[in-house]
Amino acid sequence: MHKLTFFPVGTADCYRIDLENGKKILFDYANTRDSKNQYDLRCDLPEELRKDLDEAQRRNYDVVAFTHLDEDHYKGATEFFWLEHAKKYQGDDRIRIDIMWVPAAVITEEAIDKEEGRIIRQEARHRFKQGKGIRVFSRPERLRSWCEKNGIKLEDRLDLITDAGKVTPEFSKARDGVEFFVHSPFAKRMNDREVEDRNDDCLVLQAVFLVQGVETKMLLMSDVTHEVITDIVEVTRDGKKRPERLEWDIVKIPHHCSYLSIGSEKGEDKTDPVPNVAWLYAKQGHEKGILVSTSDPIPTKGSAEDKDSYPPHREAANYYRDIEEQLDGEFLVTMEHPRKNAPKSLVIEIDSTKATVKKQTTTAAIAALSAPAPRAG
Amino acid sequence: MTATFFDAPGLIIQPKALRMVKAIALAQALSQPGIEYASLFECRTTSDADVLVFDVVVEVPQLPVYSINRVERVAAIFKEPDEVVPEVLALRADFPRVPHLNLREREFPRSLCLYEEPYTDLKRRWTAARFVERVRQWLAITAKGTLHQDDQPLEPLLLGYAGQIVLPHHLVKSNAGQMPERLFLTAARTDRFFIAHSSRPPEPYRSLPIAVSVHYCPPQQHGIIHAIAEKEWTHLQQKVDPPGSCMI
Numbered sequence: 195m196h197k198l199t200f201f202p203v204g205t206a207d208c209y210r211i212d213l214e215n216g217k218k219i220l221f222d223y224a225n226t227r228d229s230k231n232q233y234d235l236r237c238d239l240p241e242e243l244r245k246d247l248d249e250a251q252r253r254n255y256d257v258v259a260f261t262h263l264d265e266d267h268y269k270g271a272t273e274f275f276w277l278e279h280a281k282k283y284q285g286d287d288r289i290r291i292d293i294m295w296v297p298a299a300v301i302t303e304e305a306i307d308k309e310e311g312r313i314i315r316q317e318a319r320h321r322f323k324q325g326k327g328i329r330v331f332s333r334p335e336r337l338r339s340w341c342e343k344n345g346i347k348l349e350d351r352l353d354l355i356t357d358a359g360k361v362t363p364e365f366s367k368a369r370d371g372v373e374f375f376v377h378s379p380f381a382k383r384m385n386d387r388e389v390e391d392r393n394d395d396c397l398v399l400q401a402v403f404l405v406q407g408v409e410t411k412m413l414l415m416s417d418v419t420h421e422v423i424t425d426i427v428e429v430t431r432d433g434k435k436r437p438e439r440l441e442w443d444i445v446k447i448p449h450h451c452s453y454l455s456i457g458s459e460k461g462e463d464k465t466d467p468v469p470n471v472a473w474l475y476a477k478q479g480h481e482k483g484i485l486v487s488t489s490d491p492i493p494t495k496g497s498a499e500d501k502d503s504y505p506p507h508r509e510a511a512n513y514y515r516d517i518e519e520q521l522d523g524e525f526l527v528t529m530e531h532p533r534k535n536a537p538k539s540l541v542i543e544i545d546s547t548k549a550t551v552k553k554q555t556t557t558a559a560i561a562a563l564s565a566p567a568p569r570a571g
Numbered sequence: 572m573t574a575t576f577f578d579a580p581g582l583i584i585q586p587k588a589l590r591m592v593k594a595i596a597l598a599q600a601l602s603q604p605g606i607e608y609a610s611l612f613e614c615r616t617t618s619d620a621d622v623l624v625f626d627v628v629v630e631v632p633q634l635p636v637y638s639i640n641r642v643e644r645v646a647a648i649f650k651e652p653d654e655v656v657p658e659v660l661a662l663r664a665d666f667p668r669v670p671h672l673n674l675r676e677r678e679f680p681r682s683l684c685l686y687e688e689p690y691t692d693l694k695r696r697w698t699a700a701r702f703v704e705r706v707r708q709w710l711a712i713t714a715k716g717t718l719h720q721d722d723q724p725l726e727p728l729l730l731g732y733a734g735q736i737v738l739p740h741h742l743v744k745s746n747a748g749q750m751p752e753r754l755f756l757t758a759a760r761t762d763r764f765f766i767a768h769s770s771r772p773p774e775p776y777r778s779l780p781i782a783v784s785v786h787y788c789p790p791q792q793h794g795i796i797h798a799i800a801e802k803e804w805t806h807l808q809q810k811v812d813p814p815g816s817c818m819i
Contacts, residue, residue: 408634410633443633480633481633482631482633482634483633484633524641532607532608533607545632545715546634547632547633547634547635547636547714547715547716548632548633548634549632549633550630550631550632550633550715551630552630553607553608553628553629553630553707555606555607555608555700555704555707556607
């Protein structure tokens with residue numbers, strides 16, 4: 195059995211994949227909780243992660259992916275991880291990253307406004323220069339230029355680069371029960387622009403889990419916009435004729451339930467999807483599919499949060515709820531699970547019956563400790 | 572699709588009119604926010620029981636082995652004196668036939684067999700929260716098809732279980748892979764086991780006065796009769812001599 199854990203970190207991303215063979219993959223990191231605010235319902239992320247690593251008697255992740263360099267995807271990472279590029283980020287209590295996954299823009303981007311983002315970039319650049327401990331997604335012309343400026347031949351680093359349309363070499367269905375197919379970034383889109391747009395250049399993958407011959411597919415959509423989704427669908431469905439690469443049982447909804455990942459107009463009560471987005475959700479979602487919004491609770495109509503321009507957007511949520519109903523699926527929000535006033539990590543187990551959202555009560559946890567599991571008569 | 576439900580037994584009452592201690596405890600627990608993934612629907616009463624109807628949210632996989640819904644409505648029946656485990660009925664009209672159901676006079680609503688251990692042992696640990704959790708857990712692992720554990724005996728094929736017939740390996744071998752149409756039985760050392768023979772056993776063994784005919788059926792893992800055909804059973808018992816000596 196494989197396990198996904200989405201952490202309640204507000205409108206930000208951090209989720210972990212625990213593979214049946216013990217490997218651990220972390221997607222993004224966002225320690226957003228204000229420890230001085232006792233009413234902050236967001237989890238203590240480093241504590242949650244350390245508890246799990248302690249139980250597994252590990253001090254490392256096999257892979258940590260930074261899908262792009264927005265703060266809600268790396269906040270606090272430089273205090274938690276052991277970074278190779280400077281001694282000040284090394285210490286016994288820090289968690290090591292065996293392989294760092296980043297889109298090429300993390301290496302090439304110059305205009306990073308936050309210091310912590312620059313440190314992550316520095317770590318990625320260091321690993322790429324060293325030629326180990328990193329996988330870079332896509333190879334835009336700018337990556338070649340960066341290599342030339344830094345005295346590296348891009349050709350010497352090709353084994354560290356995976357292009358869109360390929361599967362990452364770190365995992366395979368035969369060996370690990372999972373493979374990761376790369377949808378974005380793709381070099382063409384990145385080369386079109388003078389300046390990197392992080393949401394356009396972020397890492398989008400399809401994970402295909404295999405348990406006893408049964409596949410469960412997950413789309414990891416990071417913060418992509420509807421324009422990028424449109425391009426991904428055109429390339430994959432129309433160009434490469436591989437629509438199965440966009441099928442999903444679980445989808446990490448893009449950009450914390452932003453309407454801009456569905457269409458260009460927010461709508462009165464519901465965002466209308468552009469055609470390729472509509473196709474992706476309505477046609478490619480499997481029965482009882484699970485949609486996860488990594489965000490604060492969905493605002494109620496007319497509330498202050500509803501008027502805020504930042505996601506989550508109520509209108510977008512209403513579109514995803516339509517998909518939920520259509521697929522007899524589940525639309526889940528990390529800061530609403532299981533309750534808005536007491537969010538907990540959202541756990542999804544994957545086995546030969548595909549994905550199951552865990553709905554464990556406090557009572558169940560107590561009962562499990564105090565008595566053997568009952569058997570049916 | 573909207574589910575249709577059977578009515579639970581009894582007349583609808585207010586929670587404060589409940590009489591049984593465990594029913595009162597469960598109604599209170601379901602009315603508070605303390606129990607997650609469960610909510611009280613209604614209370615009922617019969618002459619000898621309190622009945623609580625409640626909805627439970629179940630962990631159901633995308634590809635369930637049995638079609639359990641994410642929300643199931645159940646009725647728990649509490650009787651006084653508190654000597655038998657409270658019965659739990661699945662009220663959904665199309666609740667599937669699954670392993671570990673109790674045999675009742677009528678097949679519907681289906682009755683969930685929640686526990687293997689005797690109620691005298693269970694009573695000491697019974698709490699409303701644990702009871703609700705067990706219902707949720709039973710439904711969840713039924714949905715996954717893992718309720719029946721490998722070390723548990725198969726459910727009996729028929730009601731009125733009188734023992735097991737042991738088929739010696741030479742029985743089939745000596746008949747070229749086919750079972751004989753009729754078998755003779757002798758008693759083993761305990762009266763719960765019988766040894767099958769393809770021909771009348773020689774003295775001093777005594778063939779039991781039981782007629783055994785052989786039928787070929789598709790494999791059936793769990794119980795095959797799901798309701799007691801009471802009239803037929805009574806009729807059969809009356810026809811045999813001496814009355815009541817019939818068994819299946």
